[in-house]
Amino acid sequence: MTITADVADVAISIDGLHVRRGKSPVLHGLRLSVPRGQVVGLLGPSGCGKTTLMRSIVGVQQIESGTVTVLGQPGGSAGLRHRIGYVTQAASVYDDLTVRQNLDYFRRVLGAPAGDTQRVLEATALTPQAERLAGDLSGGQRSRVSLATALLGSPELLVLDEPTVGLDPVLRVELWGMFHRLAASGVSLLVSSHVMDEATRCDRLLLMRDGEILFDDTPAALLASAGKSDAEGAFLEVITRQGPPTPARHVLPRKRPGHGARREHS
Numbered sequence: 001m002t003i004t005a006d007v008a009d010v011a012i013s014i015d016g017l018h019v020r021r022g023k024s025p026v027l028h029g030l031r032l033s034v035p036r037g038q039v040v041g042l043l044g045p046s047g048c049g050k051t052t053l054m055r056s057i058v059g060v061q062q063i064e065s066g067t068v069t070v071l072g073q074p075g076g077s078a079g080l081r082h083r084i085g086y087v088t089q090a091a092s093v094y095d096d097l098t099v100r101q102n103l104d105y106f107r108r109v110l111g112a113p114a115g116d117t118q119r120v121l122e123a124t125a126l127t128p129q130a131e132r133l134a135g136d137l138s139g140g141q142r143s144r145v146s147l148a149t150a151l152l153g154s155p156e157l158l159v160l161d162e163p164t165v166g167l168d169p170v171l172r173v174e175l176w177g178m179f180h181r182l183a184a185s186g187v188s189l190l191v192s193s194h195v196m197d198e199a200t201r202c203d204r205l206l207l208m209r210d211g212e213i214l215f216d217d218t219p220a221a222l223l224a225s226a227g228k229s230d231a232e233g234a235f236l237e238v239i240t241r242q243g244p245p246t247p248a249r250h251v252l253p254r255k256r257p258g259h260g261a262r263r264e265h266s
């Protein structure tokens, strides 16, 4: 495969990524690749480093060392700002504005076309709530407003941190359907979850534990390699085979001054 083809096919490429949060090493020389136009699940137990990895990808996390390449550019580049949609775990909406006003506000900030507000309202099934104050919505509805803001401007890459937490099963299924429609239109999605049954909804899986990627392949390959019929059992099997974390991964990497310094919003 040529380098040009690599850049065209790969949404995120990470090599040797070391990150500390506070005084603790969190990511330990992580390496991964996320293909374009697919829904890639990032799954792992609470505290394993999923959010830290996502923050490194969108460029709001100071990294110790390693390279992060996103849509062919160094992670955190100014040129990536309008090409990535990032949804954090905490819904980022103004409670004293209606859903439509929230979306219109963020649409103007982004310079996205006027029709975008209605487009994302429909994509997230929020049209019935469009004139309601965001502060009066349920947790799941507020999360969807946050997701809708991330869809404004039609970003090429969506990084979604646990977007289905707090949603009822019907809504979760609808959202996964939307993720796949977006992927079919060429958008790349990285979606984190610690709900293992969501693993089988992804085109590809990254299983993470203790700051390392344990598995990177399709859900079918995970079940086959672990010899299990369910994703949770397969994940536990992968962890068992891996054994306990090695002491070496807790040794701080040597800092390389000036390499990949980014803003830290801890």
Ligand SMILES: Nc1ncnc2c1ncn2[C@@H]1O[C@H](COP(=O)(O)OP(=O)(O)OP(=O)(O)O)[C@@H](O)[C@H]1O
Residues within 6 Å of the ligand: 021, 022, 023, 024, 026, 044, 045, 046, 047, 048, 049, 050, 051, 052, 053, 194, 266
């Ligand atoms: N601001 C911070 N300062 C210091 N340590 C932090 C900070 N934020 C997170 N950590 C630590 O970094 C590690 C990874 O946290 P992270 O939020 O990336 O995990 P996660 O897999 O996303 O967890 P969850 O599924 O619960 O959201 C944890 O041990 C956490 O305690």
